[in-house]
Amino acid sequence: MEHLTARHRWTALLALALGGVAIGLTEFAAMGLLPDIAQDLLGGDSPGQVAHAGWTITAYALGVVAGAPLIAALTARWRRKRLVLALLVLFVAGTAASALAPTFGLVLVARFVAALPHGAYFGAAGLLAASLMGPGKEARGYAAVLSGLTIANLVGVPAMTSLGQAAGWRSSYGVITGVFLLTLLAVAVSVPEAPAVQAGSARSELRALARPQVWLVAATVAVGFAGFFAVNSYIAPVTTEVTGLSTGTVPWVLVAFGLGMTVGNAVGGWFADRDLRRALLLGFTGVIGAILFFALFAGTTPGLFAGAFLVGATSLFLGPALQARLITVAPGAQLMGAAVNQSAMNVANSIGAALGGVVIAWGWGYLAPAWTGLALSAAGLILAALSFALDRSRSPQPALADG
Numbered sequence: 001m002e003h004l005t006a007r008h009r010w011t012a013l014l015a016l017a018l019g020g021v022a023i024g025l026t027e028f029a030a031m032g033l034l035p036d037i038a039q040d041l042l043g044g045d046s047p048g049q050v051a052h053a054g055w056t057i058t059a060y061a062l063g064v065v066a067g068a069p070l071i072a073a074l075t076a077r078w079r080r081k082r083l084v085l086a087l088l089v090l091f092v093a094g095t096a097a098s099a100l101a102p103t104f105g106l107v108l109v110a111r112f113v114a115a116l117p118h119g120a121y122f123g124a125a126g127l128l129a130a131s132l133m134g135p136g137k138e139a140r141g142y143a144a145v146l147s148g149l150t151i152a153n154l155v156g157v158p159a160m161t162s163l164g165q166a167a168g169w170r171s172s173y174g175v176i177t178g179v180f181l182l183t184l185l186a187v188a189v190s191v192p193e194a195p196a197v198q199a200g201s202a203r204s205e206l207r208a209l210a211r212p213q214v215w216l217v218a219a220t221v222a223v224g225f226a227g228f229f230a231v232n233s234y235i236a237p238v239t240t241e242v243t244g245l246s247t248g249t250v251p252w253v254l255v256a257f258g259l260g261m262t263v264g265n266a267v268g269g270w271f272a273d274r275d276l277r278r279a280l281l282l283g284f285t286g287v288i289g290a291i292l293f294f295a296l297f298a299g300t301t302p303g304l305f306a307g308a309f310l311v312g313a314t315s316l317f318l319g320p321a322l323q324a325r326l327i328t329v330a331p332g333a334q335l336m337g338a339a340v341n342q343s344a345m346n347v348a349n350s351i352g353a354a355l356g357g358v359v360i361a362w363g364w365g366y367l368a369p370a371w372t373g374l375a376l377s378a379a380g381l382i383l384a385a386l387s388f389a390l391d392r393s394r395s396p397q398p399a400l401a402d403g
Contacts, residue, residue: 004192009132013144015186016125019088020148022179023118025156026095027149027349029176030056030111031233032161032250033169040169041104047366050237051357056111057233058353063112064346068119068339075120076335081193083124087117088184095180099173119342122146123335126323128191139276139320142338143269146319150265153312154258158251161236165247213329214340216387221322221344222351224284224380227291228315229352230373232257235308237366243304256305260312268317272324277388279321284381286314291377295370325387351376 004012030037035045038053075083094114101107122145130141156179164172235257236250272279290310297303323341330337355376356369 017148024149024152025176029160033164054357059108059111060115061346061350063115064118067116068343071120072339123338139272139324140269143320150261158254218344220383222347225348226352227373227377230369233353256308257312260309261316264313264316269320272321283318290314
């Protein structure tokens with residue numbers, strides 16, 4: 001894509017990042033609106049009902065897990081732009097259905113459907129962005145798309161939370177549907193055509209799943225990143241029931257999360273392109289420290305806001321590195337590697353939200369998910385270290401070098 005002007009290049013990157021904004025909104029808006037969803041669909045907002053409403057988060061996560069590798073295999077020969085446009089159409093349909101579904105069961109189905117294109121979008125859009133950025137900037141290309149997700153958490157999710165609290169949670173998902181439609185138009189107009197990998201096939205993409213390292217790195221993502229979701233999924237009740245602040249404060253806590261995520265993602269993309277191994281090991285260590293801080297001090301207003309920022313920053317510092325790591329250990333199957341990362345990320349979402357709901361339902365309090373998340377992140381650090389140790393034990397295989 002050398003023939004592109006700088007203006008055209010950045011316009012295309014912004015269009016792809018807008019998709020990240022929309023995905024961030026559809027995925028994370030529920031986390032600030034769980035009490036409202038519980039009240040509307042389950043008839044109350046008791047701790048048990050809020051925990052049950054958390055299954056809307058889990059359903060979305062499971063949709064990502066199911067859709068990412070399946071779509072990656074079936075569309076291996078598709079042109080990346082065509083694939084991205086098709087995925088955006090599915091996003092529009094699933095998100096609109098989420099806003100309109102009349103019962104809790106149908107909302108769960110709609111959230112699952114809306115999630116199916118999630119992983120493939122970040123995979124295909126990230127690869128498109130990497131080709132736009134140029135050689136040696138793969139992690140920064142993914143970070144450019146992921147920046148949309150962090151901006152969503154900085155600005156969009158708090159706005160959707162405020163809108164949902166004032167006008168009903170369904171109104172938020174109606175607006176999010178409109179953002180997906182805008183992204184569809186922007187990508188169609190501004191993103192240049194790019195061919196699929198010539199050797200791409202369902203077999204070559206699926207072959208990546210036979211590599212033990214792919215599964216080990218995926219497990220690292222699924223377990224280690226679950227700590228972030230255990231904290232973020234229940235930020236609304238922590239704010240109101242633990243810190244004792246009003247519901248109107250929840251969007252501002254989400255702003256702190258989003259600001260941290262934006263900073264962490266930008267720094268993480270730059271760092272991962274220079275030293276992937278160190279980015280992952282330092283990142284997980286930082287997440288453990290941030291969640292510990294949150295668990296100890298979220299009962300105070302300064303501790304809540306500082307903890308939200310730190311958890312967001314350290315977690316998203318890991319984002320580009322985890323994506324680059326999975327692509328590295330899946331040579332010849334870049335789309336599958338990128339998609340598996342998103343599947344694993346949403347297994348993490350599912351694990352974090354589900355285990356957080358379990359410990360709340362057991363009566364351990366709204367800070368119990370943070371302590372659960374601390375253990376999960378520590379396990380992620382151990383798995384990351386094991387993965388790099390396996391690299392060293394197979395050092396004659398250059399495809400598994402850690403960058």
